[in-house]
Amino acid sequence: MTSTLIQVSHFSYRYNQESEVALKNVHLEVAAGEFVAMIGANGSGKSTLCNALVGLIPNYFVGYSEGRITVDGKDTASVSVGELSQTIGLVFQNPFNQLSYTADTVAEELAYGLGNRGVPRDEMFSKIKKIAELMQIDELLDKNPLELSGGQVQRVALASAIILEPKILVLDECTTQLDPIGSEQIMDIIKKLNESGITIVMVDHDMERVAELADKVYVLQHGSIVLGGTPEEVFCSPQLAEFSVSPPDYYEITKNVIQPGYREKDFALTESQAIALLQEVLYEDRNQEPQA
Amino acid sequence: MKIEIKNLKHKYPSGGEALRGINTAFEGSDPIAIIGQNGAGKTTFAKHLNGLLRPTEGQILIDGESIHEHTTAYWSKYIGYVFQNPDNQLFLETVRKEFEFGPKQLGVPRHEINDRIDFVSELVGLKHRLSTHPFDLNATEKKFCTIGSILMMDPKVIILDEPTCGQDVEGNQRLTEIITYLKNNDRLCITITHDMKFVVRNFDQIVVMAKGQILMSGSKNLVFSDTKTLLESYVTPPPITRVGQALGLKDISFSKEEFIDHFTRRLHQR
Incomplete structure (x- = not known):
């Protein structure tokens, strides 16, 4: 039995200065332990939804909301962001906005949230050491956060959220500054966190990655969830193009070289599936070669 | 406009050696992509091209004139740099x-x-x-x-530092239009990016950096065929290229059309 950890019920939101609503009647349930991806064009409401999940909306941003969001049983409108942050952590789209920059070193930056929680000093040091190893930022601990490169800031920003051990981690395009291998390493870490039971809500434009990792995918457009389901249900939907989203490249290449109905599955969504399927096609066709 | 870089080295005041002897030259208007791992020195290098940073050692010549001859404000008329963080x-x-x-x-x-x-x-x-x-x-x-x-x-050379971060399908298309416009108007566009799908769609001159040096440079065919050197710089080829390579297709594929063509030929090639 899985329990619902996040419940978004008919939630709408409009920012104070804007005439258009940013979220329109959003309804969404996330089960404990699920890996959820949110995709869609820029301006479709993905980041606004992230802010709403962690309570920055309506507690911090000024605007008008309708409907209700509960996270682990708590109504986001009636508890403080601080209290919610014990359960749900957000990694911002712009990693430069994540750090407090009130600390002289990366280690102090990582201690910031722990300090607010009243974590004992000794425990703090061991947690910082552990997270630094995990995120490969050991060598940065004594550096001033202002000296870091974009990719380094991104690793520290992620570390500062993960170190608080939230039940739910919300990631708003959390690898944009990283090189391809670094990006894969971070995703491996996120995947392991998810396997250890942490619920993940991830916003990303990399469809290959979404197809590889997510249990559920939701497509947003103009503030509404317009499509949702497993990666297969979403990426095979004929409606997808209407929402300015392309399926993973693996889907398009396999779909185009394999005859429809030729096999049980005539497409692939991930790299390993695509390679296996196409190898099969090359191999089988050779077997079917007519005898001369 | 020709930019020549000769044995460029840069040390930050904190002592870190960010660039360790770079030799190359940029000319013409075929767009150039600079790729490579975080901390490889890509941004530090790009900031030297209009004098935002000055060499600790080595030389930069713009149309034969040393960068030291003028201020950054002067060079910015000709070479514009778009910051990584807006x-x-x-x-x-x-x-x-x-x-x-x-x-x-x-x-x-x-x-x-x-x-x-x-x-x-x-x-x-x-x-x-x-x-x-x-x-x-x-x-x-x-x-x-x-x-x-x-x-x-309207500079002659424009440097884009990580323009692809957070871009959706439409944003990427817009960047392509900008890069094409620059090329067609005889402007050189140099772009730093981690998005390899974007690289192979828009660039055929690629510079790969690692640890303060240029590891290799050349056409996308050349660069993405050398996966071993790429890996040293924490770069992997884009998805379609990787599938083609894993299947052992003879010709490298960058676009869906190329892949489909190469795969179908392989099927019939018996």
């Missing part, structure tokens, strides 16, 4: 003022500034946002605002 670049109250600032400094006449605003705001997709405060723009609009404000100065 918040480091934007400082005025409206998008229009951001756009006007550069050409005003250069003494461009009012009517020409207005013409440029019409054209540039269309190109970067901010025509309806001209009176918006830059801090009210979303992340990718901010990026396009910074690109626009550099395009307004």
Whole structure:
């Protein structure tokens, strides 16, 4: 039995200065332990939804909301962001906005949230050491956060959220500054966190990655969830193009070289599936070669 | 415009050696992509090309003239750099003022500034946002605002530092249009990016950096065939290319069309 950890019920939101609503009647349930991806064009409401999940909306941003969001049983409108942050952590789209920059070193930056929680000093040091190893930022601990490169800031920003051990981690395009291998390493870490039971809500434009990792995918457009389901249900939907989203490249290449109905599955969504399927096609066709 | 880089080294005051002897030259208008791992020195290198940073050792010659001969303000007329983090670049109250600032400094006449605003705001997709405060723009609009404000100065060379961060399908298409426009108008565009799908769609000259040096450079065919060297720089080829390589297809594929063509040929090649 899985329990619902996040419940978004008919939630709408409009920012104070804007005439258009940013979220329109959003309804969404996330089960404990699920890996959820949110995709869609820029301006479709993905980041606004992230802010709403962690309570920055309506507690911090000024605007008008309708409907209700509960996270682990708590109504986001009636508890403080601080209290919610014990359960749900957000990694911002712009990693430069994540750090407090009130600390002289990366280690102090990582201690910031722990300090607010009243974590004992000794425990703090061991947690910082552990997270630094995990995120490969050991060598940065004594550096001033202002000296870091974009990719380094991104690793520290992620570390500062993960170190608080939230039940739910919300990631708003959390690898944009990283090189391809670094990006894969971070995703491996996120995947392991998810396997250890942490619920993940991830916003990303990399469809290959979404197809590889997510249990559920939701497509947003103009503030509404317009499509949702497993990666297969979403990426095979004929409606997808209407929402300015392309399926993973693996889907398009396999779909185009394999005859429809030729096999049980005539497409692939991930790299390993695509390679296996196409190898099969090359191999089988050779077997079917007519005898001369 | 020709930029020559000779044995360029850069040490930060904290002692870190960010660039360890770079030799290369850029010329013409075929767009160039700089790729490579975080901390490889890509941004540090790019900031040398218009004098934002000065060499600790070595030389940079622009059309034969040493970069030391002039100020960064002077070189910025010819070589524009768009910052990685837009918040480091934007400082005025409206998008229009951001756009006007550069050409005003250069003494461009009012009517020409207005013409440029019409054209540039269309190109970067901010025509309806001209009176918006830059801090009210979303992340990718901010990026396009910074690109626009550099395009307004009409430099001969334009450097884009990580323009693909957070871009959706439409944003990537817009970047392609900007890069194509620059090429067709004899402007050189040098782009730093981690998005390999974007690289193979838009660039055929690629510079791979690692640990303060250029590891290799050349056409996309050459660079993405050498996966071993790429890996040293923490780069992997884009998805379609990787599948083609895993299947052992003879020719390298970058686009879906190429892949389908190469795969089908392999099927029939018996």
